[in-house]
Amino acid sequence: xxxxxxxxxxxxxxxxxxxxxxxxxxxxxxxxxxxxxxxxxxxxxxxxxxxxxxxxxxxxxxxxxxxxxxxxxxxxxxxxxxxxxxxxxxxxxxxxxxxxxxxxxxxxxxxxxxxxxxxxxxxxxxxxxxxxxxxxxxxxxxxxxxxxxxxxxxxxxxxxxxxxxxxxxxxxxxxxxxxxxxxxxxxxxxxxxxxxxxxxxxxxxxxxxxxxxxxxxxxxxxxxxxxxxxxxxxxxxxxxxxxxxxxxxxxxxxxxxxxxxxxxxxxxxxxxxxxxxxxxxxxxxxxxxxxxxxxxxxxxxxxxxxxxxxxxxxxxxxxxxxxxxxxxxxxxxxxxxxxxxxxxxxxxxxxxxxxxxxxxxxxxxxxxxxxxxxxxxxxxxxxxxxxxxxxxxxxxxxxxxxxxxxxxxxxxxxxxxxxxxxxxxxxxxxxxxxxxxxxxxxxxxxxxxxxxxxxxxxxxxxxxxxxxxxxxxxxxxxxxxxxxxxxxxxxxxxxxxxxxxxxxxxxxxxxxxxxxxxxxxxxxxxxxxxxxxxxxxxxxxxxxxxxxxxxxxxxxxxxxxxxxxxxxxxxxxxxxxxxxxxxxxxxxxxxxxxxxxxxxxxxxxxxxxxxxxxxxxx
Numbered sequence: 001x002x003x004x005x006x007x008x009x010x011x012x013x014x015x016x017x018x019x020x021x022x023x024x025x026x027x028x029x030x031x032x033x034x035x036x037x038x039x040x041x042x043x044x045x046x047x048x049x050x051x052x053x054x055x056x057x058x059x060x061x062x063x064x065x066x067x068x069x070x071x072x073x074x075x076x077x078x079x080x081x082x083x084x085x086x087x088x089x090x091x092x093x094x095x096x097x098x099x100x101x102x103x104x105x106x107x108x109x110x111x112x113x114x115x116x117x118x119x120x121x122x123x124x125x126x127x128x129x130x131x132x133x134x135x136x137x138x139x140x141x142x143x144x145x146x147x148x149x150x151x152x153x154x155x156x157x158x159x160x161x162x163x164x165x166x167x168x169x170x171x172x173x174x175x176x177x178x179x180x181x182x183x184x185x186x187x188x189x190x191x192x193x194x195x196x197x198x199x200x201x202x203x204x205x206x207x208x209x210x211x212x213x214x215x216x217x218x219x220x221x222x223x224x225x226x227x228x229x230x231x232x233x234x235x236x237x238x239x240x241x242x243x244x245x246x247x248x249x250x251x252x253x254x255x256x257x258x259x260x261x262x263x264x265x266x267x268x269x270x271x272x273x274x275x276x277x278x279x280x281x282x283x284x285x286x287x288x289x290x291x292x293x294x295x296x297x298x299x300x301x302x303x304x305x306x307x308x309x310x311x312x313x314x315x316x317x318x319x320x321x322x323x324x325x326x327x328x329x330x331x332x333x334x335x336x337x338x339x340x341x342x343x344x345x346x347x348x349x350x351x352x353x354x355x356x357x358x359x360x361x362x363x364x365x366x367x368x369x370x371x372x373x374x375x376x377x378x379x380x381x382x383x384x385x386x387x388x389x390x391x392x393x394x395x396x397x398x399x400x401x402x403x404x405x406x407x408x409x410x411x412x413x414x415x416x417x418x419x420x421x422x423x424x425x426x427x428x429x430x431x432x433x434x435x436x437x438x439x440x441x442x443x444x445x446x447x448x449x450x451x452x453x454x455x456x457x458x459x460x461x462x463x464x465x466x467x468x469x470x471x472x473x474x475x476x477x478x479x480x481x482x483x484x485x486x487x488x489x490x491x492x493x494x495x496x497x498x499x500x501x502x503x504x505x506x507x508x509x510x511x512x513x514x515x516x517x518x519x520x521x522x523x524x525x526x527x528x529x530x531x532x533x534x535x536x537x538x539x540x541x542x543x544x545x546x547x548x549x550x551x552x553x554x555x556x557x558x559x560x561x562x563x564x565x566x567x568x569x570x571x572x573x574x575x576x577x578x579x580x581x582x583x584x585x586x587x588x589x590x591x592x593x594x595x596x597x598x599x600x601x602x603x604x605x606x607x608x609x610x611x612x613x614x615x616x617x618x
Contacts, residue, residue: 004023004024004025005025005056005057005058005059006023006058006059006060006061007021007022007023007025007028007053007058007059007060007061008021008022008023008060008061008062008063009021009060009061009062009063009067009068009071010062010063010067011063011064011066011067011070011341019046019067019070019071019074021049023058025056025058027052027056028052045354045356046071046074046075046077046078046100047075047078047079047096048356050075050078050079073107074104076103077100077103077104077107078099078100078103080099080103081094081099082094082098082099082102082103082106082132084132084135084136084139085135085139085167086131086132086135086165086166086167087164087165087166087167088128088131088132088164088165088166089132091560092557092560094128095125095357095360095556096356096360097124097350097356097357097360098124098125098128098129098350098556101118101120101129101348101350102129102132102133104116104348105118105129105133105271105348106133106136108346108348109133109137109142109237109269110142113293113345113346114267114268114269114270115269115270115272115292115293115346116270116271116272116292116346116347116348117243117272117273117274117288117289117292117293117343117346117347117348118271118272118273118274118347118348119274119275119347119348119349119350119351120273120275120348120349120350120351121275121350121351121352121357121551122275122547122548122551122554123361123528123551123552123554123555123556123558124275124350124351124352124357124556125555125556125557126241126273126275127157127158127161127528128161128165128556128557129271130148130239130271130273131161131162131165131166132165132166133237133271134146134162134166134168134193134237134239135165135166135167135168137237137269138168138192142235142269143235143236143237143269144192144234144235144236145191145192145193145194145231145234145235145236145237146168146192146193146194146236146237146239147194147196147227147231147236147237147238147239147260148162148193148194148195148196148239148241149196149197149198149200149201149238149239149240149241149257150195150196150197150198150241150242151197151198151241151242151245151525152175152197152498153498153501153502153522153523153527154241154527155172155173155174155175155195155196155197155498155502156172156498156499156502156503156505156506157502157505157527157528158172158195158241159171159172159195160506161528162193162195166193168192168193169190169191169192169193170191170192170193170194170195171185171189171191171193171194171195172194172195172196173185173194173195173196173197173200173223174499175197175497175498175499176497176499179223182200182223182226183223183226186223186226186227186229186230187226187230189230196223196227198245198253199221199222199253200222200223200224200227201222201223201224201227201253201256201257201260202221202222202224202252202253202255202256203222203224203252203253203255203256203259204217204218204219204222204224204225204252205217205218205221205252206218222252222256224256224259224260227260228259228260231260235267235268235269236268236269237268237269237270237271238257238260238261238268238269238270238271239270239271239273240257240270240271240272240273240291240292241273242273242274242525243272243273243274243288243292244274244276244284244287244288246287246288246291254287254290254291257291258290258291258294261291261292262291262294270292270293272288272291272292274288276544282307282311282339283304283307283308285299285339285343286299286300286302286304286307287304289343289346292346293343293346296342296343296346297342298310298342299339299342299343300343311339360556361554361555361556361558362554362555362558362559362563362564362565362566363564363565363566364550364554364565364566364567364568365565365566365567365568366550366567366568366569366570367567367568367569367570368570368572368582369446369569369570369571369572370571370572370573370574371442371443371446371571371572371573371574372442372573372574372575373411373442373573373575373576374440374441374442376435376440377410377411377414377440377441377442379432379435380410380414380428380432380435380436381407381410381411381576383428383431383432384403384406384407384410384424384428385407385577387403387424387427388400388403388404388406388407388424391403402422402424403424404577405467405470406420406422406424406425406428407576407577408538408577408578408581409467409470409471410428411443411538411573411576411577411578412441412443412444412465412467412470412471412475412537412538413438413441413443413444413471413474413475414428414432414435414436414437414438414440414441415436415437415438415441415474416467416469416470416471416473416474417429417436417470418436418474419469419470419473419474420469420470438474438475438478442573443537443571443573444475444478446571447463447475447535447537447571448478448479448482450533450535450569451479451483451516452483454514454533455483455486455514457514458512458513458514459514459531459532459533460508460511460514460515460516460517460530460531460532460533461515461516461517461531461532461533461534461535462516462517462518462519462529462531462533462534462535462552462553463475463516463517463518463519463534463535463537464519464520464521464523464524464534464535464536464537464540464549465518465519465520465521465537465538466520466521466538466540466541467520467538468492468493468520471537471538472490472492472518472519472520475518475537476488476490476518479516479518483516486514486515486516487507487508487511487514487515487516488515488516488518489504489505489507489508489515489516489517489518490504490517490518490519491504491505491517491518491519491520491522491523491527492519492520492522493520493522501523504517505517505527505528505529508529508531509528509529509530515531517529517531521540521545521549523552524545524548524549524552525548527552528552528555529552529553530553530555530558530561530563531553531563531566532553532563532565532566532567533553533566533567533569534549534550534552534553534566534567534568534569535569535570535571536549536568536569536570536571537571538578539570539572539578539581539582539585540585541581541585542585543585546570546585549568550566550568553566553568554566554568570582
C-alpha cells in the first residue's frame with residue numbers, strides 16, 4: 001500500500017473538528033478543500049469521508065484506540081436515519097446534518113454523562129432537535145418530564161413548537177400568573193413538558209429578617225423550591241435555551257441551575273442550546289459547562305479566576321503587552337478553538353460556515369441599496385451634522401454618541417425627533433418646524449414602495465430598527481395609514497408584554513397572505529419568523545447584530561414554508577454617516593459573508609464601530 005493511499009486519523013484539537021487526518025493523496029485534499037493536514041469539520045462529512053475511503057481503496061491508520069472508537073461511533077451516527085413518531089415529520093423531512101446531530105444527542109442521552117451542549121447556528125433547528133429528542137425519550141420510557149427554560153419572549157414559541165412537533169402534553173408558566181397560581185400548577189400539573197423562564201429557577205437570595213441583623217435565604221423571588229419538589233423522584237430532561245445567558249457559577253441563576261441539574265438526581269439529562277458560545281470569550285464555555293457538565297478537566301473543574309489565569313496566559317491579549325494576573329483585556333479568538341478538544345465529548349456543532357450545511361438553507365441574498373436624502377431632509381441633516389461638529393467633545397463619548405444616533409435617525413425619518421426629549425432634537429425641531437415629517441423621508445418612501453410590491457404578491461416582510469420611539473413608532477403609524485387592512489404587527493421591549501409579542505408573532509407566521517412585522521432589536525434573538533424579505537431600516541452597530549437580524553428569516557425549516565430564497569436589505573444614504581457605518585461594520589469586515597453567504601471564520605463577529613465618534617464626524 002503506497003503512502004498516498006493511507007489516511008492517518010487522530011483526535012481533533014480544533015473546535016469544529018471531530019477527527020484530524022493527513023494524507024498525501026491530492027484527491028483527498030481537493031474534496032475537503034484542505035492542504036495535506038486538516039480537519040473533518042462537521043460530523044455529516046464523516047459519511048462522505050467513508051465513501052471516499054470505500055470507493056478508492058484507502059487504508060486507515062488510527063492514532064490510538066480512542067480515535068478509532070470515536071470514528072466508528074460518528075460513522076454510525078452519519079449512516080442511520082433518525083426515526084421518531086412526530087407529526088411534524090409527516091409532511092416535513094430532516095436535513096442530513098440534523099439526522100447526524102439527533103443521533104449523536106440520542107447516544108449522549110444514553111451514556112453515563114447524559115449532558116450535551118448543542119452549538120447549532122441560528123435557524124439550524126435547535127428547537128426541532130429538542131422537541132424530537134424529548135418525544136423519543138418519552139416513547140422509549142426514559143423520562144417522566146421535560147423542563148424548558150428560556151427568555152420570557154420565547155415561552156409561547158416553545159409551547160407552540162412542542163405542540164406542532166410532538167404528541168406531548170405541554171403547559172407553560174404565564175408571566176401574568178400569581179405566585180400562588182404558579183405554585184398550585186407545580187403541585188397539580190400532569191404536563192409532560194413545562195415551559196418556564198430563567199428567573200423561576202434562580203437560587204434564593206440572602207435577606208435580613210425584620211428587626212434583626214442576621215440574614216436568611218429568601219425564595220420569594222424564585223420558584224426553585226417548588227420546582228425541586230415537583231421534580232423529586234422524576235426522570236427529567238432539562239432544556240436550557242440560549243445557554244450563554246447562564247452568567248457565572250456564582251450568580252443566582254447559575255446556582256439555581258446547578259442545584260436543579262446536579263443535586264437532584266445524577267441521571268438528570270441536560271440539553272444546553274446555543275449559537276454563540278465563543279462570541280464574547282471562552283468564559284462562556286466555562287460558565288455553560290460548569291453547570292451542564294461540571295468536572296471536565298481544565299474546563300469546568302476550575303473557577304473563573306483559575307480559568308482566566310490558565311487560558312489568559314495561553315491566548316489572552318493584555319494591556320501594554322504583558323500579563324496582568326486575572327485580567328484579560330480581550331481574548332484572541334483565533335486561538336479559542338484550543339478549548340475544543342477538552343469538551344468535544346459533550347458538544348455537537350453544526351454551523352453555516354460549513355458549505356455542506358449552508359447549502360441546505362434557503363439562499364440568502366444581501367442587498368445594499370444606495371439612495372439620496374430628499375432636499376428637505378438633506379438640509380436638516382447638514383445643519384445637524386455641523387451642529388454636532390461644533391459640539392464634539394472627545395472627553396464626552398456619551399454625548400457624542402447621542403449626536404451620531406440623532407444623525408442616523410434623521411436618515412430613517414425626521415419625524416422620530418418629535419418623540420425625543422434630547423436638547424439636540426428639540427433644537428432641530430425648533431429650527432425646521434413643519435419640515436419635520438416622514439413624508440420627506442426618502443428612506444421611508446423607498447421601503448414603502450417595496451412593501452407595496454410584496455403586498456401585491458401576497459408576500460410577507462420583516463423590518464428591523466434599533467430605535468423604538470425614533471423609528472418604529474413613526475413607521476408603524478405611517479404604514480398602518482398606508483396599508484389599511486393588512487396585518488402590520490409591532491414588537492418592542494419596555495411597555496409591551498410577552499403575551500402580546502407572542503400573539504403578534506403567531507399572527508404574522510400564520511397569516512396566509514401579506515403581513516408586515518416591524519420590530520426593535522428586542523426581536524433579534526430567538527424569534528422564528530417566516531418571510532422572504534427583511535429590511536434593516538438602519539445598519540446595526542455590530543456585524544453580529546446584523547447576522548442575528550438576518551438569521552430570523554434564514555432558517556432550516558423555511559423551505560417547508562415555501563421560502564426558497566431570502567432577501568436582506570440595507571439602505572445606505574450617500575454622503576451621510578450611513579456610508580461610514582456600512583463601511584466599518586459590513587463592507588470592510590465581512591463583505592465576503594454578506595455577498596456569498598459564507599461566514600469567514602477569521603472575522604471578529606463582535607467587531608463594532610469605532611467608539612470614538614471622531615471616526616464618523618471628522
